[in-house]
Amino acid sequence: MSEQRSLRYWTLVPFVALCAGVIAFGQQFPLGEWFASLRQPPLAPPNWIFGVVWTPLYCMIAVAGWLLWERAANSWAMRWWFVQLGLNAAWSWIFFGLHRIDAALVEIVVLWLAIGATIASAWRPVRAAAGLLIPYWGWVAFAMVLNGWYWVLNR
Template identity: 40%
Template sequence: MDWLLFLVFFGACLGAGLTGGLFQPGEWYRNLRKPSWTPPDWVFPVTWFVLYGCMAAAGARAAVLPGSQYAMAFWALQIALNGLWTPVFFGLKRIRLGFVVVSCLWLAVFGAMVALWQVDWIAGALFAPYLLWVTIAASLNAAVWRLNPAVARGA
């Protein structure tokens, strides 16, 4: 693997992840009703750090291979949507719009995983845990929406 290329992809991941520092959950999120299966707060940064490593490795592996155009396009789309969710959900406090963004993110991650798999099965496999995590995140977003209908309406 080209380690410089890995660092570029990892930098893109960290750039998306910085939105978590800029738009932290805060009191608003702590006061929302959440499902009993909500992971503890410490799980989120640990999981994202591992996933960003997997995502960067997948991108670096596939980027140099012939026929990787669609994989790279989906990779770019998913990292853009990844960086968008936090400002929408925590910054704007828009639970429903957050669900739309995370749903689009799920589709982009799935598309990236399939496209990556076609050029390098290891790169595709590296996206499988990410798809699982985004599935959990989308389910959590949906549950928060359902449990907080007045907040979701903006009331």
């Protein structure tokens, strides 16, 4: 592997760090007594599933961002990637931090749309990045349904 090519992989580090930062931010808002007191939707998976699912998803989000940076840095796809990551972090704060199920539902719909915009705008310039985000988009769709159920059951 050439020195230039191996140096290129170091540009992945900031994207992993950004995703790790989102994870760390979200972990500031533990489930706690408030969440335990909520009526649970019938389709709610056990809590341990979320870590199992989110770990590879964040890895794919990081790689997708890195690919966009490498191949389409000054693109709408790259801008949308940053927007969706910020919205991803905000949801944990709104739902678990503020205990605002209603506002979190609105926010997760916007997040889902932002992920869709990222995928759509990345499809032509960096199809691999778009493809890496599709499982994330699907999981957020499921989380959106769960959020809706929490709102219906606990208002």
